[in-house]
Amino acid sequence: MDWLDIGFWLLLYAGIPCVLAMHLHRKETKMNRMALPATILVLAGIAGTADAIGTNGSNGPFEVGGSLLYLSIPTVIYLVGACLAIFGGPTPVGPIPKSWRRGGGILMLASISLIIVQSLEPEKLPIQPTIMNEFAITSLLVGISLIGAAGTVIILSMGEKRWIAAITTSALSIGSIALLLVLTSDSNSIDSEIFSNAIDSALKTAIGTVIGVCFALWVAFHLAVLVERGATLPETASPVTENEMELVEKHLKANIGGEHE
Amino acid sequence: MNRRNSLGVLFIASMTVVGIIGWLVGWNLSGLESILEDVLIRSLMAMTVTWVILATSSTGILHRGKDPRTLFIALLLLSVGGLGLTEIVSGGLPEDILATLTVQWVGLAMSTLIVLFTVLAIITGREFEEDQLLAMDES
Numbered sequence: 001m002d003w004l005d006i007g008f009w010l011l012l013y014a015g016i017p018c019v020l021a022m023h024l025h026r027k028e029t030k031m032n033r034m035a036l037p038a039t040i041l042v043l044a045g046i047a048g049t050a051d052a053i054g055t056n057g058s059n060g061p062f063e064v065g066g067s068l069l070y071l072s073i074p075t076v077i078y079l080v081g082a083c084l085a086i087f088g089g090p091t092p093v094g095p096i097p098k099s100w101r102r103g104g105g106i107l108m109l110a111s112i113s114l115i116i117v118q119s120l121e122p123e124k125l126p127i128q129p130t131i132m133n134e135f136a137i138t139s140l141l142v143g144i145s146l147i148g149a150a151g152t153v154i155i156l157s158m159g160e161k162r163w164i165a166a167i168t169t170s171a172l173s174i175g176s177i178a179l180l181l182v183l184t185s186d187s188n189s190i191d192s193e194i195f196s197n198a199i200d201s202a203l204k205t206a207i208g209t210v211i212g213v214c215f216a217l218w219v220a221f222h223l224a225v226l227v228e229r230g231a232t233l234p235e236t237a238s239p240v241t242e243n244e245m246e247l248v249e250k251h252l253k254a255n256i257g258g259e260h261e
Numbered sequence: 262m263n264r265r266n267s268l269g270v271l272f273i274a275s276m277t278v279v280g281i282i283g284w285l286v287g288w289n290l291s292g293l294e295s296i297l298e299d300v301l302i303r304s305l306m307a308m309t310v311t312w313v314i315l316a317t318s319s320t321g322i323l324h325r326g327k328d329p330r331t332l333f334i335a336l337l338l339l340s341v342g343g344l345g346l347t348e349i350v351s352g353g354l355p356e357d358i359l360a361t362l363t364v365q366w367v368g369l370a371m372s373t374l375i376v377l378f379t380v381l382a383i384i385t386g387r388e389f390e391e392d393q394l395l396a397m398d399e400s
Contacts, residue, residue: 009359013310018317024319059357067364075371082378086385104382139365142282143372149278150271151376157267161358169376177281200286202294203279205365208303215304216311216343220336227332240378253280 008049008061015042059132066130071140073127074114081107112175115140119179134198138183141176142202148173302351306362309343312336 019042022035043172050061084104088096119137122129132137155162183195288296289324324347348354 009346014313014317017314018320021321059360064357064363068367071368078375079378082382085382135361135364136368139368140372143369144375146278147373147376149274153271153274165380168379168383169336180285196286201366203282205303206369208300209307211305212304213311218310223335224332227328231328260398
């Protein structure tokens with residue numbers, strides 16, 4: 001990994017959260033005023049380093065961007081369809097046509113079909129598959145199969161007999177596993193060796209990420225508790241004096257205690 | 262189902278799916294060491310990135326005193342340590358590991374969104390639901 005690569009990934013993973021935090025700052029401080037120039041610098045740095053790295057055949061920024069775009073097309077269509085299906089019908093601001101729900105359902109089904117075609121026969125699509133296509137599509141399928149199974153268990157454990165939701169999530173999970181099975185089986189149009197490696201990598205990433213993120217958050221939480229433990233607390237209000245206590249008791253007796261004039 | 266049972270079933274369901282996909286790609290007990298090593302490398306990378314994101318996203322509170330600055334430095338040191346551990350375990354960072362992991366993390370995030378929105382669409386978008394106010398008006 002050379003310096004340009006380090007610069008690009010550092011700007012992406014450290015620069016973007018940093019400028020977002022600057023923008024979210026509520027008070028007018030120096031930090032807040034620096035947010036816009038810092039954002040421009042970070043974005044220019046990302047673009048500049050990505051351009052300098054270029055497309056040299058290996059997996060670089062442009063290849064990542066291309067596969068993310070490739071992956072985001074069916075996902076965005078699916079989410080738009082889901083939003084139409086969720087919000088169609090009566091809403092707090094008035095009724096939205098119920099046919100939008102049906103339209104949303106059709107969009108969701110169209111997106112699922114697109115994912116299937118992207119997985120099995122990507123070369124037949126007008127959008128050509130990217131160099132990292134197999135990593136993108138296999139991670140999506142592995143994720144759906146794992147989270148679909150977990151979602152089914154969560155829905156069933158809620159105990160409200162939401163059978164349709166449970167059946168749908170389990171169908172998503174089983175469907176994804178079936179697609180993975182087709183991708184790993186020997187077929188003429190699919191290179192099963194490449195896809196087997198990509199699925200293997202995606203599964204290891206899924207397990208590793210869950211363990212890593214949970215452990216990192218646990219450590220960060222305890223670190224924050226450790227650091228903040230010694231912090232001096234701001235001065236609170238002074239304790240109540242005897243006179244104030246007597247005054248309060250007097251008022252209570254007069255108003256609640258039942259003393260009649 | 263109580264909470265402990267739910268967690269148990271959740272774990273069993275996840276492990277079953279992992280087992281099925283692992284079987285598809287030919288995981289076996291003899292290769293367990295290399296599988297665990299790869300999982301460890303990805304886990305360390307996830308930790309490193311999580312600590313970097315947590316550290317850099319706390320820049321907005323750095324002016325509040327010594328404690329946020331201590332936490333910021335500690336998180337940055339942890340992330341550098343995580344990267345060092347990855348380097349030691351993997352014997353040198355692979356050339357395109359960050360590119361591959363970025364695509365896979367986005368893929369996993371998108372799959373989470375797909376499942377979540379499917380559940381929401383089914384639970385909230387039922388046909389027999391009707392507007393109570395409109396129903397009152399009609400009657």
